[in-house]
Amino acid sequence: MSQQASGFAIVGVAAILTFDEKGKVTEARVGITGVASVPYRAKKVEAALRGTAASAKEIAAAAALASKGVDALSDIHASAAYRRDVAAVFTRRSLEKAAQRAGRK
Secondary structure (H helix, E strand, C coil), X not given: CEECCXXXXXXXXXXXXXXXXXXXEEEEEEEEECCCCCCEECHHHHXXXXXXXXXXXXXXXXXXXXXXXXXXXXXXXXCHHHHHHHHHHHHHHHHHHHHHHCCCC
16 A cells, blocks of 8 residues: 555565465465565465465454554554554455466365
């Protein structure tokens, strides 16, 4: 999401999911930028998805962990609470797209 006046990216998320032949997640990678002072891997999200079928419910539950334990920034562009909320929403959307790209939905 960018701040409309300047185009400054407030939060960005990239995700990839790998599935086995039984349709279970074998690998999940989620990178998030704009929430903390440096980009980070959302390892709690990744761990929550491993071994699941990446259903909508499982993705939503995992995405809720996107900024768990992260010291979120608060500045003139967005509050820390807003960044955490947007990180969860964008993580869910990114994971849904990753599942689609993998042919899962």
